[in-house]
Amino acid sequence: MPLRLAIVGRPNVGKSTLFNRLAGKKLAIVDDRPGVTRDRRFGAGRIGDIELELIDTAGFEDVTDESLEARMRAQTELAIDEADVALFVVDSRDGITPMDRVFGEILRRRDKPVLLLANKAEGKRGDDGINDAFSLGLGEPIPISAEHGEGMADLYQAIAPYA
Numbered sequence: 001m002p003l004r005l006a007i008v009g010r011p012n013v014g015k016s017t018l019f020n021r022l023a024g025k026k027l028a029i030v031d032d033r034p035g036v037t038r039d040r041r042f043g044a045g046r047i048g049d050i051e052l053e054l055i056d057t058a059g060f061e062d063v064t065d066e067s068l069e070a071r072m073r074a075q076t077e078l079a080i081d082e083a084d085v086a087l088f089v090v091d092s093r094d095g096i097t098p099m100d101r102v103f104g105e106i107l108r109r110r111d112k113p114v115l116l117l118a119n120k121a122e123g124k125r126g127d128d129g130i131n132d133a134f135s136l137g138l139g140e141p142i143p144i145s146a147e148h149g150e151g152m153a154d155l156y157q158a159i160a161p162y163a
């Protein structure tokens, strides 16, 4: 049975980039045009020798602001419930935003293991944001770069106990 991972977090932190990296080029679904992205996207993937079933969350380019938060919350909760482990992605360059804290609250309320990923940390950048991420109260952030493939060995080590 593949390990089911939900990739959650606010828009633009790099969730789909991480999805594509873990899914591998052959299985990647790269169509992120507005109105095309569905609320959740599923794909098979792997990290090291661990088989994964990935759930990407997002989209929302086509919804109005009033419904945005409610809809993000709903799809995030669904994805978490479907998963064995939630990967909570934050942007180590932006630091922790109020919207990150909303997602942090959602994750804290659910009874699922959470791995906190501080993305965009390539080349040791984003150290302040990584420290900031500790304040979410979801454990030690794992610095990664989804775009450049950095931190994947640490991510593997963190995921392995659940496989």
Ligand code: GDP
Binding pocket: 010, 011, 012, 013, 014, 015, 016, 017, 018, 058, 119, 120, 121, 122, 144, 145, 146, 147, 148
């Ligand atoms: P999502 O909205 O959370 O799915 O974020 P995307 O995967 O669409 O990425 C949002 C933006 O961040 C894009 O411009 C990506 O190229 C960029 N991005 C994603 N991962 C990284 C990373 O590791 N480093 C840097 N510098 N940029 C990244």
Ligand code: MG
Binding pocket: 015, 016, 017, 032, 057, 058, 059
């Ligand atoms: Mg996305």
